[in-house]
Amino acid sequence: MYNILLIDDEIISMEALKVIFEQIENTAVVGEATSGKMAKRLIEKSNWHMTFLDINIPGEDVIFLIKYMKRRNPKNRIILLTDYGSYDFVFKALEMGADSYLLKPYKQKDILHLVNMYLSEDHSQSINLDQTIERFLAYVAKEDYNNSMKMAKTLSAQLFSIYENDHDKIHVMAKSIMKALDSICHQNGLFLSYKLEWDMYTEMDMNGFEKKFIRLVEDIFATIRNSKSDQEIKAIQSVLKYIEKNYQKGITLEAAAEHVHLSPYYLSKLFKKELDINFVNYVSKRKMDKAKELLETTDLPVINIAMELNYQEPNYFSKVFKKEVGLTPSEYRKKVVELEQKTDSMKRHTTILNGNWFI
Incomplete structure (x- = not known):
């Protein structure tokens, strides 16, 4: 209003x-x-x-x-x-x-013009503030320290530019931002040692507000630096076990992220950092390893192996297999059979020393 x-x-x-x-x-x-x-x-x-x-x-x-x-x-x-x-x-x-x-x-039209003009300007300021908040939260979610600090200062300045003496409004906005930050921390697997909230309500000036706000953001990044390694290791171990148990069922990044209570974005970034391969390619590789095992040890038709690994289209399975292995499933099985036959033949014609005799 x-x-x-x-x-x-x-x-x-x-x-x-x-x-x-x-x-x-x-x-x-x-x-x-x-x-x-x-x-x-x-x-x-x-x-x-x-x-x-x-x-x-x-x-x-x-x-x-x-x-x-x-x-x-x-x-x-x-x-x-x-x-x-x-x-x-x-x-x-x-x-x-x-x-x-x-x-x-x-004249009435002159008053309407003035009021609507200033209403429009103030609405524009509110839109700019919303955009600043979105950018700030995005930088924190990406764990971009430098840009998070810059946007925290910009955000403080904009809040006081728009709500200079409305401390109630500034307090409400700060609590809303803290709630969003808390949600980001949870999604990224970061658990602070205290509840993230705007618990101090004082009529502070912009400098005081900025210092308090930046100190809270600094605490978040300090916790990220101090606690990430152990949590990351546990999360990756849990995800790898989950993949081994479920990769034949058509596992997704979203399902794996939900299993370890992380956001898909964060898990994808963490998985790539720790294993030097992205999640989708890792799951695909495990499927191809299983496919090679089945081609080597069973007489299952290629179409059945494709279905076993949750590929609904055998042609697509063959395409993925060839990209990974360099051969089609049929070519791979043929090569394995040839190698086995060659090995058996070498065994049958190998000379074995038995005393003074070669057998």
């Missing part, structure tokens, strides 16, 4: 503005003030995005009020309401931080 403050001593003018805002979706008038003193109290306790300020508001210097509002909420859009003949003062107010102005009597 886009929150709006109205500061004007002309009641009719404020009522007219409220009628216009009722026609704009996602906007709400959250406060009204008819004097500078009332405006200061309103500013101190309200969470707002845009202020319509009468340039002749009684009880306070308008320039001071503009500076005060911008100091408390730099992203606040201040729209000055003025009469003809006040241009010099308006320009000075714009230099001091006001964002735009409207001449009385203002």
